[in-house]
Amino acid sequence: MRIGVLTGGGDCPGLNAVIRGLVVRAEGHHGHAVVGFRHGWRGVVESDEVDLTIASTHGILHQGGTILGTSRYHPDEVPGALDAVVDTVRRDRIDVLVVIGGDGTLGAAVRVHETGVPIVGIPKTIDNDVRATAASVGFDTAVAIATEAIDRVHTTAESHDRVMVVEVMGHRAGWIAASAGIAGGAHLILVPEEPFDIDDVCGRLAHRHRRGATSSVVVVAEGAVPRLGTIAPPASEDPDEPIVAGAIGELVRREIEARTGFDARVVVLGHTQRGGPPTAADRVLGSRLGIAAADAAHEGDTGTLVVLRDGTIVPVPLAEAVGGPRLLDRSLLEAARILTA
Numbered sequence: 281m282r283i284g285v286l287t288g289g290g291d292c293p294g295l296n297a298v299i300r301g302l303v304v305r306a307e308g309h310h311g312h313a314v315v316g317f318r319h320g321w322r323g324v325v326e327s328d329e330v331d332l333t334i335a336s337t338h339g340i341l342h343q344g345g346t347i348l349g350t351s352r353y354h355p356d357e358v359p360g361a362l363d364a365v366v367d368t369v370r371r372d373r374i375d376v377l378v379v380i381g382g383d384g385t386l387g388a389a390v391r392v393h394e395t396g397v398p399i400v401g402i403p404k405t406i407d408n409d410v411r412a413t414a415a416s417v418g419f420d421t422a423v424a425i426a427t428e429a430i431d432r433v434h435t436t437a438e439s440h441d442r443v444m445v446v447e448v449m450g451h452r453a454g455w456i457a458a459s460a461g462i463a464g465g466a467h468l469i470l471v472p473e474e475p476f477d478i479d480d481v482c483g484r485l486a487h488r489h490r491r492g493a494t495s496s497v498v499v500v501a502e503g504a505v506p507r508l509g510t511i512a513p514p515a516s517e518d519p520d521e522p523i524v525a526g527a528i529g530e531l532v533r534r535e536i537e538a539r540t541g542f543d544a545r546v547v548v549l550g551h552t553q554r555g556g557p558p559t560a561a562d563r564v565l566g567s568r569l570g571i572a573a574a575d576a577a578h579e580g581d582t583g584t585l586v587v588l589r590d591g592t593i594v595p596v597p598l599a600e601a602v603g604g605p606r607l608l609d610r611s612l613l614e615a616a617r618i619l620t621a
Contacts, residue, residue: 281312283577284374287346288320288385292406292418293558294566295346300337301570310578322353325364344556356391369397376577386601398582400573401598408455412600413587420561422553423459430464437495443544447529450501452605458616461499469616472503473608482539525550568593
């Protein structure tokens with residue numbers, strides 16, 4: 281059997297752990313060959329591939345990013361690209377295609393599977409918003425990076441008596457903001473799931489400072505939006521429109537400074553949350569998902585997505601990955617609310 285694999289969408293730590301786990305299981309246990317396609321779906325369309333072996337993937341476990349490269353190219357959005365994918369799969373004798381990605385990449389995988397190409401999906405995204413799984417590859421590392429940044433911001437905020445606004449990633453879901461905000465002891469956390477009232481934000485900060493606080497840290501997800509009728513958002517609220525890094529963080533900073541008189545600064549973590557070595561948790565999760573994908577391919581269990589549920593890796597229908605983002609768990613949101621009251 282020949283198994284193809286691609287990484288699509290934004291890069292994240294842990295992707296190389298997935299690739300390594302897949303190759304070690306497929307070659308070492310099942311005796312299958314693995315072919316990697318470069319730069320996501322574009323590599324399949326252009327038949328840009330490389331053989332992956334246990335020897336060639338040695339030493340990649342701790343590396344960030346992806347040795348295959350990635351892109352946001354989706355074949356279902358490009359005329360003729362779906363046919364090109366099918367042609368490559370047939371010409372290169374790919375028996376199963378393993379697709380590692382977020383909702384966009386996996387959404388394309390659903391369409392490709394409908395053409396008859398056997399697909400096994402693996403969820404990855406630092407935003408942790410892929411449906412059907414309890415955790416996606418890359419999320420734990422992003423939270424660890426954001427938490428360390430918040431820890432550091434506390435000390436400079438205290439030294440200068442400032443309000444520090446820390447913008448983290450999270451276009452449609454606030455998993456990073458809530459998790460890192462709680463772990464880093466933020467004083468306010470703003471997430472896409474709950475539009476914020478800037479008057480309430482400023483009122484709570486003013487109350488903290490009246491009680492003796494000289495500094496505060498506000499964590500805001502990049503996709504957070506003001507409540508309708510309060511202040512104008514920095515850009516379109518269309519979830520399909522690209523997020524402008526720093527836009528919401530700067531808006532919140534500016535309004536806090538204007539309304540309270542506090543010295544306020546903004547820190548935009550941006551792509552630092554995607555970079556660097558993965559945490560141990562992401563290495564373990566990625567490795568387990570890679571192994572499970574190799575097993576699913578070997579068993580012919582295609583049209584599936586291997587996911588984490590109740591601590592176990594299980595296959596579910598690939599279609600469960602699409603249909604909208606996995607929103608922040610209400611209990612985590614409530615914990616954030618309690619801890620920042």
